[in-house]
Amino acid sequence: MIAARAVQGVGNALITPSALAIVRSVFPPAELRGRLAAWGAAASAGMVAGPVAGGLLTEHFGWRALFLANARGAARGRWGDRVRRARRARTRGGTGRRGRRAGRSSPSSTR
Structure with missing residues (x-):
């Protein structure tokens, strides 16, 4: 289980810069600031909400x-x-x- 979590961490470390590169290449410079802000907000919300939601689901439903x-x-x-x-x-x-x-x-x- 620990090794699988380590592989997930490595995968996330590889995907995050790629996602930012895609955002930078897809949107024109005029829209880039807002799109990067939206990406950052979504990533931050996911990092906070994911463990909380997982804990609640595990606690109440298994x-x-x-x-x-x-x-x-x-x-x-x-x-x-x-x-x-x-x-x-x-x-x-x-x-x-x-x-x-x-x-x-x-x-x-x-x-």
Whole structure:
């Protein structure tokens, strides 16, 4: 269990700089300050709320509730991604990812 937590820590240490690099490359300089602030606020809220929510779930429902909460969050995120893509396709006249990216070589070419 301790080794698995160590692997999670290493994974987080690798993902965090990558996420910041993606935020910097996707958004134009005019929006960058607000987007980085939102990313920082979400990361901070997650670091505070995660252990508290995990402790409450474990205390009241047992450790198996943690897996149920994660599955529910993953399903909600996947559903939200599909809804967001469908809305983009309707507003931009495309058919999802290909319609959205038609004519662009990379996300940074929109600047």
